Amino acid sequence: MEETSMHQDQSPIEQVRLTVPTTDDPTLPTLTLRVWIIGITGCIIMSLVSVMTGFRQNPVGVSNFVVTISCYSLGKFMASVLPSNLRVRGTRIKISINPGPFNIKEHLLSTVIFSSGLGTMPAANLYAATRAYFRISIHPMAFFFLLLTTNSIIYGFAGFFIKPFVNRSEMWWPEVLSDVTMFRAFHEKDEKSNAKLSRSQFFFMVFVISFSYYIIPGYFFPSISAVSVVCLIWKRSIIAQQLGSGLNGFGIGSFGLDWSTSTSYTGNPIYYPFFVIFNTMVGFIIFMYIVVPFAYWSNSFKAKSFPIISPEVYDVYGGRYNLSRVLDGSSFQFKQDGYESYSELYLSIARACSIGFGFAALAASLTNIVLSHGRSFWNQLSQSTEERGCSDIHMQMMNKYRSIPMWWFILLTISMIGLAVFTCEGFGNELQLPYWGVMLACLLVLTLVPPLAALRATAC
Template sequence: MELSDDNMVSSYQNKKLDPESHSVEFSGEVNDSPIEQVRLTVPITDDPTLPCLTFRTWVLGITSCAILAFLNQFFGYRQNALYVSSVSAQIAVLPIGNFMAVYLPKRSIRIPATKWSFSLNPGPFNLKEHVLITIFANSGSSPVYAVGIITIVKAFYHWQIHPLAAMLLTQSTQMLGYGWAGIFRKFLVDSPYMWWPSNLVQVSLFRALHDVEVRPKGGLTRLQFFIVVLVSSFSYYIVPNYLFPSITALSFVCWIWKDSVTAQQLGSGLHGLGIGSFALDWSTVAGFLGSPLATPGFAIINILVGYIMIVYMVIPISYWTNLFEAKRVPIFSSHVFNADGGEYNVSLVLNETTFQFNRQGYDGYSRIYVSIFFAFAYGLSFATLAATISHVALFYGSTIWQQTKASFQDKFGDVHTRLMKKNYDPVPQWWFYAILVVVIGVALLTCEGFGRQLQLPYWGVLLAIVLALVFTLPIGVITATTNQQPGLNVITELIIGYMYPGRPLANVAFKTYGYISMTQAITFLSDFKLGHYMKIPPKSMFAVQLVGTVVASSVYFGTAWWLLSTVKDICNTSKLPEGSPWTCPGDDVFYNASIIWGVVGPLRMFGHLGVYPAMNYFFLIGFLAPLPVWFLSQKFPEQRWIRLINVPIILSGAGGMPPARAVNYICWLTVGIFFNFVVYRRYKGWWARHNYILSAGLDAGVAFMAILCYFTLQVRDINGMRWWGLDLDDHCPLAHCPTAPGIEVKGCPVFN
């Protein structure tokens, strides 16, 4: 249900480039890349004498990895789950690296009892060190999906999981992708036709940061601009984070019509459709959807169209016509409900001894109901997956087929591949196979051992592994050529939900091993391609990725375990103190998905025994939806704007909701349109120079102030002065009320 913002290719913003142009040349030998965007962005030179795995690389890389992992997990439990990307580290480590190059001693240090030695300062801080540090940071900025399992077990189900089993789960799910990456790297990395557009953002930023820059008259260098933004963002964030949390969502419609359920459903930015709501907080803008400053304009417009269609057309019509008995429950919520409009009592349908589905309890209780928004979120996720397949097949099918054939025929003749093969030894294939065998063994031990706490039997682990193996190549080809990555989360939930129902942890474990191992493989391959473009020795890349993954997984796990053990009532919104940000919105969705797919199962939700079997039609709707756009693009080829209509993005326009809310989307779309249309067109020079740096500075400032506030004040339960602005809420108490006649919910009027 999440919309990926991977379509952030800086070269698309250049007027010379067409985001739908792939200009592939299938000649045997070319002097440069056959892809135009790569030719215009990636340098074709290399200096193999530059040191790579230096003392600075290890220190700054591991530090960046650990800090980003800590920050992203720390923020993951908060109301606005801000994502701090590796771009922040990419910018911040440059002056630190240059400082170390100036002041560290240059003498060699010998490692005792070995012939090895190293220097703290091998010379000027160079581009290759910077790239490897950023690869470390990429590992730290990639969320560890398995932590969600640990969170729902401890904070939502109030069950126990062995800490070693939890640790092995996080490591094995993150590491399994190495095997698939090793198997398919020949086709997805070495091939020049697999060009990974998202990497061009970082390549462009590397070149900008390492170009010799002279401060413009009356202006600032990029680094000076970053520092100004960082300090400003840091200073301001104490207001929404601590002094006045209510400005993270301002919903004036609710304040005007205080007694109207309908008005508050329409106007609430947190619990409704968000008409007229906004925020004065960067974490609200970028919290769930990433930075809008780095998203191409055409993608923002597609998201805007999809958001308007779903939120302001489909949802209101469906709710007020009482589709699926929608009025029994709130219009927008990520929770599950019973037929009387109350929150679903999971303990009645889950055997506390076996932690499995209690059919007798279910038959005597109630079917599951979800908000109309949550129901359509699942339906649209079905449609998006199907639409991605047909959209890519129609618009990119012939190109992908040509590129894939060229890859399998070993036609790797571009300059980047030739330089890599000439100057560096490849990673031995057995390294990947060895990791794959070891990690599969760890995965089987994790699920079969520890009293089978995760409920997933060995055949479930092996089936998940087969699914990941089968889908890595085709999805890798799609991602490497179109920047769209279909997810396997819904399909994996559906498969295991039918095959092994009634076991919530088995469902989420299967989903994680099947979906995330494939996603991790795509991430590893993307990083390998970045190293390929920047001419990093493959063995150095392998070492950095391996260590970075282990460090990041450990820090994510440690941070989560620490917060789950120390923050009282974390994730329990009914018991948290006023103003507490620890509401865990993403994990709340993950928990409710485990009830839907794991405890009760898809048969009693989307099958003939459930309330929502009609949602299965969205598979067909999504598959057919790209056809009209493709037909129009063929009939009117001179109208190039037609090819910019991306049906999967439109269908998933509101795909981040929940856990994202309407106010997040409204602010994100407003800021994105302003910077990527108004500023980009009127002040293109400023945009090209400062846009990405502005984004990184805002993210970093918010992150540092949030950490400072927590460790100096909030950890001691000093949550600010008592007043109405302290509420982390938009003051729309009636927005969550059902409107069906006779439904009684505490704090809500009863309709006749």
């Protein structure tokens, strides 16, 4: 009984107990005019910036941290300058545009809307690739429907996984906890004690230090973000470039001063436990310093004819692959005779091994979930269908609010799948994806998301 009571009053996960508050103020305004103005305006601006700079060699990247600070500054500014109400001329109607101080719920909602404009969409990359490399124009409405369906259907699928992967207290999503801490530092008032700094003081101290450090390799001297000692000593040696280059080689003797460079492939140590980063590092060392060198110097797949690391596709002669010789320019159909008379496709050895290990990692993740956590995972899925299956304190607080009806998600998913099938089969079959391809993609989502989401939500 005591253990059950503890679970009801606190989260069973220690990291969550230390980070996420167990209090809530349901009277705080949420979807205010400030939220919509900040969120939608920021989303539009960031979408334009992401699309316009996404194809540059060094695209303009904006992190969620910058978005969070921007929303906070704009919200505080609007709260200080806007009047409380706006009266419509000629009527007695008053519109509340400034309900009071900019609170944490407004901050979170505006950040979510704002950040939805970050990054580029895969459908946009597909459209650009067909125009740039294949000289093929997709019908504007087909492209619009492609963007609409690929970005909307994910919200429909998300609704099916809310109960098992959001409502369950065991699914604690470690990478979210740092964001919770940041929002609390902005809005919660904590008194300074003699033993330690307050949360807000500590946050701004770390912010100033990290900004002062990052601005040097990030803006003033980008060349020192990654330094290769071996390449600097033996500038004309091909072997030295292969061993020491961090861009096109193994990076032996190289070091990075840029935080994003150091955490690109190992995972952010602020988010993930030590064993996750350790396993990633061990896998990286095995892959990069054992598998790839052995495959390259043994000339597997004619590896010595191409760079060790490169995103390009090559032909048997070592040049870039000429797609016009294997694709019909008018119908975009594959030409078997052209392929046989020209060349097979070749990749750099690092990319070829990376693709192979990617499939292996997917299979290993599924196997790990089934063998190590299969029974508990199945029990959680079964309990998620019960309305009283969760006694977590945070879920109890959320139960005070109306939830989105499941039929909304079902209707959205069915309508978007239908529109996707229409887009692929219509418009002269420009997209060259049959209806069963859409169904297969949806089946893969429903099959792969549950185990991989459980893996990410628990960092197991």
